[in-house]
Amino acid sequence: MLDEPDTSLHARLATIVGEKNVISHAPDMAAYLAEPRDLFHGAAAFVVRPGSTAEVAAVLRLCNETNTKIVPQGGNTGLVGGQVPDSSGAQIILSLTRMDRLRELELPSNTMIVEAGMTLLRAQDLAEQADRLFPLSLASEGSCTIGGNLSTNAGGTAVLAYGNARDLVQGLEVVLADGRVLNNLSKLKKDNTGYDLKHLFMGSEGTLGIITAAVLKLYPRPRSTETAFIGLQSPQRALDLFLLAQSQAGQDVKTFELVPRIGIDFALKHGANTREPLASRHDWYVLIEIASQAEASARMLGLLEEAFAQGLIENATLAASLEQARDFWRLRELMSDVQKLEGGSIKHDVSVPVARVPDFIAAAGAAVAKAMPGARPVPFGHLGDGNIHYNISQPVGADKQAFLARWDEANSIVHAIVVQMGGSISAEHGIGVLKRDLLPGVKDAVSLDVMRAIKKALDPKGILNPGKFLPD
Numbered sequence: 001m002l003d004e005p006d007t008s009l010h011a012r013l014a015t016i017v018g019e020k021n022v023i024s025h026a027p028d029m030a031a032y033l034a035e036p037r038d039l040f041h042g043a044a045a046f047v048v049r050p051g052s053t054a055e056v057a058a059v060l061r062l063c064n065e066t067n068t069k070i071v072p073q074g075g076n077t078g079l080v081g082g083q084v085p086d087s088s089g090a091q092i093i094l095s096l097t098r099m100d101r102l103r104e105l106e107l108p109s110n111t112m113i114v115e116a117g118m119t120l121l122r123a124q125d126l127a128e129q130a131d132r133l134f135p136l137s138l139a140s141e142g143s144c145t146i147g148g149n150l151s152t153n154a155g156g157t158a159v160l161a162y163g164n165a166r167d168l169v170q171g172l173e174v175v176l177a178d179g180r181v182l183n184n185l186s187k188l189k190k191d192n193t194g195y196d197l198k199h200l201f202m203g204s205e206g207t208l209g210i211i212t213a214a215v216l217k218l219y220p221r222p223r224s225t226e227t228a229f230i231g232l233q234s235p236q237r238a239l240d241l242f243l244l245a246q247s248q249a250g251q252d253v254k255t256f257e258l259v260p261r262i263g264i265d266f267a268l269k270h271g272a273n274t275r276e277p278l279a280s281r282h283d284w285y286v287l288i289e290i291a292s293q294a295e296a297s298a299r300m301l302g303l304l305e306e307a308f309a310q311g312l313i314e315n316a317t318l319a320a321s322l323e324q325a326r327d328f329w330r331l332r333e334l335m336s337d338v339q340k341l342e343g344g345s346i347k348h349d350v351s352v353p354v355a356r357v358p359d360f361i362a363a364a365g366a367a368v369a370k371a372m373p374g375a376r377p378v379p380f381g382h383l384g385d386g387n388i389h390y391n392i393s394q395p396v397g398a399d400k401q402a403f404l405a406r407w408d409e410a411n412s413i414v415h416a417i418v419v420q421m422g423g424s425i426s427a428e429h430g431i432g433v434l435k436r437d438l439l440p441g442v443k444d445a446v447s448l449d450v451m452r453a454i455k456k457a458l459d460p461k462g463i464l465n466p467g468k469f470l471p472d
C-alpha cells in the first residue's frame, strides 16, 4: 500500500529524466546522502538527475502536484548541511550535476552563461581560455558547482577585490516551485525595470527556486601577481597594514589573509610539504596578494617599505617563484585540515566590521580562555572582509568528545561577542541546518517576517529544501 505512490512517482520521474537518471538503489544513492565530513547525513526516496531546464521544470511541476519535498544538490560540498535530506526517506534529491554546459561566452559584454552543475574550476578554466578571469575562488572549487556557489552566495579568498558570488552574476535562470521558468539571463549592466529578482535566489539555499543557469561576469586577467608572507605583532598591526595596502594599491589588493602562529605550528607539524615561511618567528602573519594589469612588484615593494618604516611589520618575504607563492598559499589553506589532527575543533564562520577584527579576536580569546581554560583559539581567514574563521582547538590531552560536547556553549560565547559588535554568525558558509535554530536569536524579527512572506509567495506548499535555513 505504502509503496504505491512511490512506484508511480518513480515511473513519472523516469518518464521525465529517463530511467537511469532516477537513482533508488541504496548503494548508488549513498554518495548523495552524506557530505564528505559526514557531519550531516539523511535518507531519500530517489536521487533525480535532470539534464535540462525543461526537465527540471517538469520535475518541479510533478513534485508540486504530489507534494514531494525536494533537496537541490550541486557538488555536495556545503558546510552547513543545506544540501543533505532529512532522515524521513521521503524527500528526493535533485542533483544538477548533469547540467554542466557552457551556453555562451561573449567577450564584449564580459559575460559567460553556464549551467548550474558546472564545477567552479571548469568555469575558472573557461574564463582563462578566453583570457578573462572568473574570480570566485574557494577550497572546494574542484568539485563545488556554480549552482551551489550562487544559491549559498559563496565567499572565499577573492571577495576583497571582487565581492561574493552574488556580485559576480549579471543574470539567472531559475525554475520556480510550480515549474515555471523565470528567465532572467540578462547581460545588461544597466536595467532598472523593477525588483532585481536574481538577488532573491542567491543566498536562499535552494528554498525559493532552483537555479539552472547563470550569466557570470568576467574580469580582466591580471598580468602580474606578487605574493608576500608577512610576520607581525598583532591583529591590530595587521589591520593597520590593511589600511596602508588599501590606500597604496587599492583594487589591486586581491587577498589579505590573517594566520596566527599556532596555525603555522599546526601546519608545520601535520601538513605535507610545509616549511617555516620566514626566517624569524612571529605571533601573527598576513598573506597578501597584489595583482595588477601593470607591474605588481613595484606596488608590493613600495607597500612593504612603507610598512617597515611605519613599524607595522616585523619581517616579510616576497614569493620568488610561483612555487614559493604556492607554498605560502598551502600554509593558509591547511589551516582547517591540520586542526583535525590536534583533536576536537569547534568552528565559527563569523564576520564583524573590518575595523573591529582586532577587538573581536581579543574579546573572543579572553572569553574562551575564561570558559574553557586551555582551549586553543586558531582565528584565521579573510581579515580584509572582516570574516574570521574563529576555530577553537581542544586543550592538549583533553577528551575530544567532552570538548566537542561544549560546541553550543562555545558558539553562544563567540556569537554573543559577534552580535554585540554588529557582526554576522554566518559570513560565508550559510545557515542550512547547522545554524537554523540560531537565526531567530540574532536576526531582526521584521527581516525574518519578510523572508517567510517571500517563501510563502514563491513556494506555498513548502516543497523546496524544507527544514533548511528558515526556522518554522
Ligand code: ZN
Pocket (backbone or CB within 6 Å): 155, 156, 381, 382, 389, 428
Ligand atoms: Zn573562508
